[in-house]
Amino acid sequence: MSFELYHIDIKGRTSGSLKVKCPKCSDNRTNKSDKSLSVNIEKKVWHCHYCGWSGSLNERKEDIKYELPVWKNETNLPDAVLKYFEGRRISAETLLKMNITAQVEYMPQIEKKVSVICFNYFFGGKLVNVKYRDAAKNFKLHKGAELILYNLDSVIAAEDVWISEGEMDALSLIEAGIYNVVSVPNGANENTQYLDRYMELFDSVKRIHLCVDNDTKGRELRETLADRFGKERCDYVIFQGYKDANEYLIAEGKIKLREAAYNFTEFPLLGVFTIKDIQDDIYDLYQNGLPQGVDTGMNGFDKLLKFHKGYLTTITGIPGHGKSDFLDHILIKLNTRHGWKGAFYSPENRPTQLHFSKLARKITMRPWYGEHRMNESELQSAMFFLDG
Numbered sequence: 382m383s384f385e386l387y388h389i390d391i392k393g394r395t396s397g398s399l400k401v402k403c404p405k406c407s408d409n410r411t412n413k414s415d416k417s418l419s420v421n422i423e424k425k426v427w428h429c430h431y432c433g434w435s436g437s438l439n440e441r442k443e444d445i446k447y448e449l450p451v452w453k454n455e456t457n458l459p460d461a462v463l464k465y466f467e468g469r470r471i472s473a474e475t476l477l478k479m480n481i482t483a484q485v486e487y488m489p490q491i492e493k494k495v496s497v498i499c500f501n502y503f504f505g506g507k508l509v510n511v512k513y514r515d516a517a518k519n520f521k522l523h524k525g526a527e528l529i530l531y532n533l534d535s536v537i538a539a540e541d542v543w544i545s546e547g548e549m550d551a552l553s554l555i556e557a558g559i560y561n562v563v564s565v566p567n568g569a570n571e572n573t574q575y576l577d578r579y580m581e582l583f584d585s586v587k588r589i590h591l592c593v594d595n596d597t598k599g600r601e602l603r604e605t606l607a608d609r610f611g612k613e614r615c616d617y618v619i620f621q622g623y624k625d626a627n628e629y630l631i632a633e634g635k636i637k638l639r640e641a642a643y644n645f646t647e648f649p650l651l652g653v654f655t656i657k658d659i660q661d662d663i664y665d666l667y668q669n670g671l672p673q674g675v676d677t678g679m680n681g682f683d684k685l686l687k688f689h690k691g692y693l694t695t696i697t698g699i700p701g702h703g704k705s706d707f708l709d710h711i712l713i714k715l716n717t718r719h720g721w722k723g724a725f726y727s728p729e730n731r732p733t734q735l736h737f738s739k740l741a742r743k744i745t746m747r748p749w750y751g752e753h754r755m756n757e758s759e760l761q762s763a764m765f766f767l768d769g
Contacts, residue, residue: 383505385537386582387436389420389427396422406432448525452501452508458483462498469549470630475556479532490519500548502526502566504533512548512566522566528575531564536582543618543642544606546593550626554592557630557639562592569598571605572720583610590645591617594625597665607648616645675721677714688715705729706739713743740767 384391388404403418406429417431425438458476462483466476482499495515502510510526522528530536531548532555539561545551551564566575583589589610593599607615620629620641630638649658656663674687688694688711698704705727715721730736738749741763747755755763 384420384422384427384438385505386579387427388538388585389418391420391422394422398422403429403432403434405429405434447509447527448523450501450508450511450523450526453482453484454480455482455484456480459496461496465498469553469627470635471549471552471556475552479552479555481552486513486515486521488513488515488519488521490521491515491517500531502529502531502533504529506534510566528566529579530575531566533563533579533582535561536563536579536586538585540585540587541590542583542586542588543590543592545626546599546602547625550592553626553630553635553638554642557635557642559639559642565602565606569594569602571601573605573609574720576609580609587614589615590642591615592620592626592642593617595619595661596624597669599625600661600665612648616647618642618644619646675715675719677711678718679714690721709736709740710743713740717744737764737767 390401391399392401398419398421400416401418401420402414402416406417407413407415410431415431418427418429418434420427426436428435456477458473458481462481463473463476466473466481480501480503482501484497484499485494486497486499487494488497497513497515500512500514501508502512509529511523512531513521513523530544531551536542541561543554543559543562545554545562545564546569548564551562554562565573589606591603591606593602593606603617607617618641620626620638623629623632626638626642629641633641649655672689674689676683676687686694696704696708709725712721712723712725716723725736727736730739741755741760742749744763744766745755745759747753747759749755
């Protein structure tokens with residue numbers, strides 16, 4: 382993490398203390414040049430004496446230590462790679478700008494080393510991750526590296542940001558002259574934890590344009606991203622007649638792609654729909670039926686009920702027969718099996734540490750008291766799990 386992530390300009394200093402303009406309040410003040418933010422570089426902390434904004438770059442104990450790939454800066458691409466991208470209408474200039482490289486890499490899907498294209502994920506000018514792609518469209522990410530958005534540096538100081546579903550679509554938009562574009566690292570996946578550490582980067586972004594694939598999974602990703610960022614500042618782009626930005630670029634060219642990328646569709650008002658708003662969902666229902674929902678791992682129970690986001694489930698029963706305890710169990714299962722997050726309002730489980738003890742028993746499968754009680758390491762693991 383760096384001060385630049387919070388738009389704090391430390392003037393290239395690497396030590397000492399200094400006062401700089403506060404990025405939170407200086408633009409709204411009469412004296413815009415007042416240096417009210419005190420920064421201690423060694424301690425990695427800051428405090429604004431005007432608006433009170435404080436913060437720290439110090440890593441929390443639970444932060445994961447990620448492996449950093451080695452940047453080799455070998456951008457002389459083989460003719461076969463250049464020809465491949467030429468077929469996708471991505472120019473050598475764009476490949477050089479985005480530090481696309483090629484190398485030989487072991488691919489687990491085919492259990493051997495082959496030539497691959499490397500999509501290099503930078504942040505703050507440092508290589509953070511690499512996605513490797515072989516000729517058979519097998520992918521893998523660099524082992525142990527942090528999962529982040531592709532081209533994340535382009536978000537800093539941007540007022541508008543486009544988000545695509547893949548690196549090739551991001552390159553297509555860059556080819557069309559749209560440079561403040563990022564791509565999700567793991568395709569149409571509901572797990573967006575890679576956003577957690579970098580959400581503050583988007584605080585100054587006014588509009589977020591979602592350019593994901595126009596298929597069922599892509600529309601699910603669109604909704605997931607819109608929920609994360611807030612639909613009030615999101616819209617989406619549909620490349621009419623084409624699945625994604627790269628298909629559009631190949632067929633229509635970069636000028637028309639740029640025009641299409643600026644043709645935004647607003648999310649409908651909550652609870653107000655027209656047929657046009659839901660026509661894709663209507664076809665999904667016609668072709669695929671209702672979504673199956675996710676299971677809990679309780680075989681007998683799963684045959685009767687599965688869960689899907691956006692629905693209300695009510696549990697009723699005789700007082701004192703374990704409704705709340707059963708609900709806790711379900712929520713823990715949905716989190717561990719599918720990464721679903723939630724919040725508890727449980728006034729009968731006060732004090733709160735009592736409720737934690739019940740949840741911890743379900744996570745560790747160990748009792749709170751007695752001879753076989755959970756040890757401190759298991760206790761800390763349960764605390765970290767529930768705090769994540």
